[in-house]
Amino acid sequence: MSATTLFESLAEELEERIHSGALSAGDRLPSVRQACLARGISPSTVFQAYYLLEARGLIEARPRSGYYVRKLRRARAAPLAAALQAPAPAAATEVVISELIFDVLGSTRDAEVVPLGSAFAAAELFPLAQLARCGARAMRQLPPRQLTAELTSGNARLLQALRRRYGQHDIALAPQELVICNGAMEALGLCLQAVTRPGDVVAVEGPTFYAALQALERLHLRAVEVPTDPRLGVDPDALAELLARQPIAACWFMPNFQNPLGALMPVARKKALVALLARHGVPLIEDDVYAELYHGIQRPRPAKAFDQEGGVLHCSSFSKCLAPGYRVGWAAAGRFAPQLQRLKMMSSLATAVPSQLALAEYLEQGGYERHLRSLRQALAASMARARALVLRHFPAGTRVSQPDGGYFLWLQLPAEVDTLALHREALEAGISTAPGQLFSADRRFRQALRLNVGHPDDARVEPAIAKLAQMAAQIQRRASP
Amino acid sequence: MSATTLFESLAEELEERIHSGALSAGDRLPSVRQACLARGISPSTVFQAYYLLEARGLIEARPRSGYYVRKLRRARAAPLAAALQAPAPAAATEVVISELIFDVLGSTRDAEVVPLGSAFAAAELFPLAQLARCGARAMRQLPPRQLTAELTSGNARLLQALRRRYGQHDIALAPQELVICNGAMEALGLCLQAVTRPGDVVAVEGPTFYAALQALERLHLRAVEVPTDPRLGVDPDALAELLARQPIAACWFMPNFQNPLGALMPVARKKALVALLARHGVPLIEDDVYAELYHGIQRPRPAKAFDQEGGVLHCSSFSKCLAPGYRVGWAAAGRFAPQLQRLKMMSSLATAVPSQLALAEYLEQGGYERHLRSLRQALAASMARARALVLRHFPAGTRVSQPDGGYFLWLQLPAEVDTLALHREALEAGISTAPGQLFSADRRFRQALRLNVGHPDDARVEPAIAKLAQMAAQIQRRASP
Numbered sequence: 001m002s003a004t005t006l007f008e009s010l011a012e013e014l015e016e017r018i019h020s021g022a023l024s025a026g027d028r029l030p031s032v033r034q035a036c037l038a039r040g041i042s043p044s045t046v047f048q049a050y051y052l053l054e055a056r057g058l059i060e061a062r063p064r065s066g067y068y069v070r071k072l073r074r075a076r077a078a079p080l081a082a083a084l085q086a087p088a089p090a091a092a093t094e095v096v097i098s099e100l101i102f103d104v105l106g107s108t109r110d111a112e113v114v115p116l117g118s119a120f121a122a123a124e125l126f127p128l129a130q131l132a133r134c135g136a137r138a139m140r141q142l143p144p145r146q147l148t149a150e151l152t153s154g155n156a157r158l159l160q161a162l163r164r165r166y167g168q169h170d171i172a173l174a175p176q177e178l179v180i181c182n183g184a185m186e187a188l189g190l191c192l193q194a195v196t197r198p199g200d201v202v203a204v205e206g207p208t209f210y211a212a213l214q215a216l217e218r219l220h221l222r223a224v225e226v227p228t229d230p231r232l233g234v235d236p237d238a239l240a241e242l243l244a245r246q247p248i249a250a251c252w253f254m255p256n257f258q259n260p261l262g263a264l265m266p267v268a269r270k271k272a273l274v275a276l277l278a279r280h281g282v283p284l285i286e287d288d289v290y291a292e293l294y295h296g297i298q299r300p301r302p303a304k305a306f307d308q309e310g311g312v313l314h315c316s317s318f319s320k321c322l323a324p325g326y327r328v329g330w331a332a333a334g335r336f337a338p339q340l341q342r343l344k345m346m347s348s349l350a351t352a353v354p355s356q357l358a359l360a361e362y363l364e365q366g367g368y369e370r371h372l373r374s375l376r377q378a379l380a381a382s383m384a385r386a387r388a389l390v391l392r393h394f395p396a397g398t399r400v401s402q403p404d405g406g407y408f409l410w411l412q413l414p415a416e417v418d419t420l421a422l423h424r425e426a427l428e429a430g431i432s433t434a435p436g437q438l439f440s441a442d443r444r445f446r447q448a449l450r451l452n453v454g455h456p457d458d459a460r461v462e463p464a465i466a467k468l469a470q471m472a473a474q475i476q477r478r479a480s481p
Numbered sequence: 482m483s484a485t486t487l488f489e490s491l492a493e494e495l496e497e498r499i500h501s502g503a504l505s506a507g508d509r510l511p512s513v514r515q516a517c518l519a520r521g522i523s524p525s526t527v528f529q530a531y532y533l534l535e536a537r538g539l540i541e542a543r544p545r546s547g548y549y550v551r552k553l554r555r556a557r558a559a560p561l562a563a564a565l566q567a568p569a570p571a572a573a574t575e576v577v578i579s580e581l582i583f584d585v586l587g588s589t590r591d592a593e594v595v596p597l598g599s600a601f602a603a604a605e606l607f608p609l610a611q612l613a614r615c616g617a618r619a620m621r622q623l624p625p626r627q628l629t630a631e632l633t634s635g636n637a638r639l640l641q642a643l644r645r646r647y648g649q650h651d652i653a654l655a656p657q658e659l660v661i662c663n664g665a666m667e668a669l670g671l672c673l674q675a676v677t678r679p680g681d682v683v684a685v686e687g688p689t690f691y692a693a694l695q696a697l698e699r700l701h702l703r704a705v706e707v708p709t710d711p712r713l714g715v716d717p718d719a720l721a722e723l724l725a726r727q728p729i730a731a732c733w734f735m736p737n738f739q740n741p742l743g744a745l746m747p748v749a750r751k752k753a754l755v756a757l758l759a760r761h762g763v764p765l766i767e768d769d770v771y772a773e774l775y776h777g778i779q780r781p782r783p784a785k786a787f788d789q790e791g792g793v794l795h796c797s798s799f800s801k802c803l804a805p806g807y808r809v810g811w812a813a814a815g816r817f818a819p820q821l822q823r824l825k826m827m828s829s830l831a832t833a834v835p836s837q838l839a840l841a842e843y844l845e846q847g848g849y850e851r852h853l854r855s856l857r858q859a860l861a862a863s864m865a866r867a868r869a870l871v872l873r874h875f876p877a878g879t880r881v882s883q884p885d886g887g888y889f890l891w892l893q894l895p896a897e898v899d900t901l902a903l904h905r906e907a908l909e910a911g912i913s914t915a916p917g918q919l920f921s922a923d924r925r926f927r928q929a930l931r932l933n934v935g936h937p938d939d940a941r942v943e944p945a946i947a948k949l950a951q952m953a954a955q956i957q958r959r960a961s962p
Binding site: 099102105109111118120122123124126128129131132133135136139140142144145146147148149151181182183185186189193197198211214215217218220324325326327328341342343345346347348349350351352353354355358 | 580583586590592599601603604605607609610612613614616617620621623625626627628629630632662663664666667670674678679692695696698699701805806807808809822823824826827828829830831832833834835836839
């Protein structure tokens with residue numbers, strides 16, 4: 001069992017005992033030393049489990065004494081265990097979602113609006129001044145010719161830095177495999193185009209990230225949703241059935257901290273997924289933009305790490321973890337890398353050099369890991385606080401996800417609450433949300449809601465969550481008189 | 482008659498007289514004063530005509546004496562008057578050109594290779610240090626939230642600066658009409674997608690810019706070529722016939738300094754073109770990236786200036802005239818602007834903020850016009866020198882274009898010279914070229930060649946042109962024993 005699984009299963013066991021009442025408020029947890037001895041695990045595993053429970057607001061450290069179970073506020077909502085959702089239709093759906101997405105997102109950009117519907121964490125969490133300095137230095141030193149010499153693949157220094165990071169995760173890339181793109185969004189779209197033709201069917205998660213649906217719509221593709229567990233991600237068995245039933249041109253999944261569910265696919269599932277797709281010769285487009293934002297002890301490995309056939313097109317970016325607005329992403333497109341190079345050249349030629357150089361310089365000078373550590377801590381703590389508020393305030397019957405990374409919570413509200421209506425009411429009150437309908441080609445998830453909890457220093461967020469809960473309760477009451 | 486046309490026609494008349502022998506080497510031209518009186522035109526018109534002839538190497542100024550006809554070297558090649566090309570096929574062609582383009586262009590990126598095949602002018606011609614300073618200052622002062630607040634349309638300061646420039650050319654834009662993109666390339670591709678569906682037919686120039694062909698190929702569109710005059714651009718009458726014959730979803734043209742011909746569509750043609758397309762309800766995608774690089778006295782107006790119906794999608798960028806590698810372009814997409822906003826959001830979300838801000842800061846501080854003046858002079862002089870070399874060295878039967886802007890020459894070589902073969906031989910000798918086959922979906926223009934003459938300070942260029950001419954002559958001799 002991997003270290004990740006060990007500390008997570010310890011945390012889950014303890015959480016179970018807290019929720020069941022076997023451990024109650026004020027009880028002292030075993031010391032780290034006792035736990036190590038009792039279970040034959042390392043101190044860091046115990047420490048990480050306790051840290052996670054602390055981040056989730058379940059236990060607290062008392063100086064020179066140990067960890068204690070906190071007094072739990074009466075929770076009305078409950079954790080989201082399995083997907084409580086309408087079954088996905090078996091047939092592929094033509095995608096026409098962008099109008100709704102555009103309307104909803106367009107309304108969330110106002111600085112006056114509390115950004116619970118936003119896709120971005122707070123910009124203050126990123127080392128922007130340092131990046132600006134790095135960019136200035138690197139641009140000053142750039143030989144002019146380099147501006148147009150390194151076109152399609154990207155800047156050599158940045159490519160080198162990226163290759164090094166893949167190497168740290170034991171992922172060997174082919175020499176020309178990386179292409180730097182205008183954000184992960186462009187990388188993902190180009191990968192999708194590299195492996196499909198108009199009219200093809202692409203398997204996505206249900207719920208899925210709306211930008212995937214938009215990309216499908218733009219390329220005239222059809223979507224079929226694979227049942228997706230809120231903790232464990234896509235179910236390889238369900239996918240196997242789907243593959244047996246109809247031709248699938250590609251899969252577009254997010255195995256690490258899936259947007260919007262936050263699901264983290266266990267290693268065994270990732271391996272099974274990659275093997276299954278290799279047998280069918282179906283490429284996997286892996287959107288991995290949240291992997292660095294784990295709340296646990298180590299970066300979860302991408303499905304790419306288990307790919308022997310070059311069938312995984314791994315896409316990521318710096319937009320969520322380091323440099324929002326710089327628009328630097330990339331694809332390691334496996335055996336499709338040559339097609340990707342061509343498509344990049346054919347669509348936007350190259351990625352902005354000032355952004356690439358700022359990142360290359362920053363990565364070379366060190367400090368990225370330190371930044372990531374503090375970012376992760378801030379996001380984990382912020383999520384724990386927000387989640388506790390949701391559990392306390394939202395009406396009974398609400399379920400909330402429990403992600404171990406990223407900065408999104410996924411709520412399933414009682415059947416009477418249409419979240420598009422809630423979204424509109426909340427917006428009137430200056431609060432944006434991302435209603436569940438955005439996350440499916442057939443607009444299911446009418447009772448679901450994605451909340452951005454990545455704004456730890458925004459004092460408006462916690463009252464906004466409470467206010468949102470109140471509005472949801474009102475809608476529920478109005479619907480069931 | 483506009484000022485532009487006046488000075489051009491005077492220059493043409495004098496050039497005609499020089500070539501015919503009516504004016505011979507050492508003859509003194511009428512003084513500016515005399516010419517003004519004789520023709521009833523302004524001194525600046527005369528001056529511009531003389532300046533143009535000087536740039537073309539036909540006359541020279543002698544201090545305190547006036548302008549004299551230079552001794553012409555024996556020219557073997559001749560100016561390209563009308564298109565000497567195989568007629569375009571009437572039927573639309575499926576586009577599969579990218580492989581060839583990728584191969585050819587991939588081979589031209591080596592710094593050791595003389596960049597006659599490049600698409601870019603020399604990076605040393607641009608105010609890179611100043612741009613870097615502007616970028617550094619602007620990024621330092623940026624409120625963090627702005628990094629993700631101004632997503633799809635672009636940075637407000639840059640949008641404002643662009644709107645001001647359109648205003649200077651008397652072009653009124655609708656409030657939300659501009660979308661900033663990742664270079665003109667992305668803007669053009671998104672415009673194309675906004676007005677077509679897979680399988681549609683799009684009219685392009687013949688020869689046309691290869692990136693247009695690539696965009697068509699990527700979007701599964703078919704191309705039909707409209708006969709294009711090397712001086713006057715697309716023929717509206719030929720286009721009218723085409724429109725009567727078959728449904729055309731859109732046109733993609735470059736009315737100003739067309740790549741590769743350098744053609745400049747006269748104002749009357751632009752007006753006729755816009756009116757014709759408005760009658761048929763066919764959108765015009767106008768690629769206007771070279772307009773600022775005029776060698777005459779004023780920026781030629783785009784077709785967009787004559788559009789009353791919002792049917793012209795005007796695209797341009799800073800990549801050719803100010804900031805190569807920054808990847809900042811834009812579209813003013815007329816009545817298709819809302820679709821363009823959506824497509825931008827759906828494909829790459831936003832354009833890199835550091836690049837946008839560097840340009841906004843630069844444009845606000847002034848100095849752009851001064852830069853453009855010196856850039857234009859450098860390019861005009863460089864083109865005149867290169868053109869004179871082509872005329873002198875290339876085998877008889879060669880025709881060469883005479884653009885009044887930009888930095889490309891288009892050569893039509895004798896029938897025996899396959900320019901793809903010439904390209905390969907030249908590359909062996911360390912010289913890149915852009916063979917004519919790149920510029921047509923059906924790979925016509927086998928005897929044509931585009932030469933980049935935008936590297937005035939590269940001492941290798943002039944010997945390379947002579948060398949290329951020599952190779953062409955050898956190929957010709959081998960082919961006709």
